Amino acid sequence: AQSVTQLGSHVSVSEGALVLLRCNYSSSVPPYLFWYVQYPNQGLQLLLKYTTGATLVKGINGFEAEFKKSETSFHLTKPSAHMSDAAEYFCAVSVSNRDDKIIFGKGTRLHILP
Amino acid sequence: DTAVSQTPKYLVTQMGNDKSIKCEQNLGHDTMYWYKQDSKKFLKIMFSYNNKELIINETVPNRFSPKSPDKAHLNLHINSLELGDSAVYFCASGTGAILEQYFGPGTRLTVT
Numbered sequence: 001a002q003s004v005t006q007l008g009s010h011v012s013v014s015e016g017a018l019v020l021l022r023c024n025y026s027s028s029v030p031p032y033l034f035w036y037v038q039y040p041n042q043g044l045q046l047l048l049k050y051t052t053g054a055t056l057v058k059g060i061n062g063f064e065a066e067f068k069k070s071e072t073s074f075h076l077t078k079p080s081a082h083m084s085d086a087a088e089y090f091c092a093v094s095v096s097n098r099d100d101k102i103i104f105g106k107g108t109r110l111h112i113l114p
Numbered sequence: 115d116t117a118v119s120q121t122p123k124y125l126v127t128q129m130g131n132d133k134s135i136k137c138e139q140n141l142g143h144d145t146m147y148w149y150k151q152d153s154k155k156f157l158k159i160m161f162s163y164n165n166k167e168l169i170i171n172e173t174v175p176n177r178f179s180p181k182s183p184d185k186a187h188l189n190l191h192i193n194s195l196e197l198g199d200s201a202v203y204f205c206a207s208g209t210g211a212i213l214e215q216y217f218g219p220g221t222r223l224t225v226t
Contacts, residue, residue, distance in 0.1 A: 034214070043118070043204055043217035044157075088155055101170055102215060104157040 002027040004093050004105035012111040019078040021108050023091030026072065033074040034092040034102065035065055044090065050074065061085070086112045117141050118218040120205050126224045127195055134191045135221045137205030145169070146188035147206040147215065148180060157204070163188055195225045
């Protein structure tokens with residue numbers, strides 16, 4: 001069965017610094033991978049996704065993620081943090097389109113320090 | 115022109131009551147979902163429907179009953195509410211093709 005592990009339930013970075021949120025997945029077949037963002041008191045919004053093809057995926061708000069099969073990772077990065085990036089970030093995986101199920105990680109709260 | 119909408123946004127009720135949450139999507143998607151997010155932000159799927167047919171039914175108490183009158187609507191009815199049902203419930207919809215899902219704003223349910 002597939003699973004997702006997000007390292008660090010809380011990450012703090014200074015405004016303007018590099019953002020790195022870690023995600024490792026477990027899957028016996030090629031996965032579909034996603035990052036979602038949840039701002040306070042809102043629903044989840046898709047940041048980016050990897051399905052097939054180019055392993056470096058660019059998303060909204062300057063975020064990108066790289067699929068590394070050898071490391072079973074899909075870390076999320078942004079070169080320069082902005083105060084508005086403070087939110088909860090969820091990594092998610094799916095390997096089957098039979099039941100359309102996505103498995104979410106437990107989330108990482110990103111804090112931006114002034 | 116909200117893509118996925120839920121009502122109500124907040125729901126406060128007492129133990130033992132029955133309540134419903136409604137969800138509508140105007141994206142033309144065939145698949146809709148209900149998720150429960152607990153106080154630690156853990157997000158877990160409860161149900162999914164594809165074109166009014168139940169596809170996913172995770173281990174959820176049978177007090178929870180989803181109903182899909184058409185593919186644009188997926189409602190969640192909860193009987194005999196318990197304290198542990200307090201959570202934020204999210205509706206989502208998707209195409210199923212690459213599993214990208216669009217989430218509603220959530221319904222915060224508080225059972226007292």
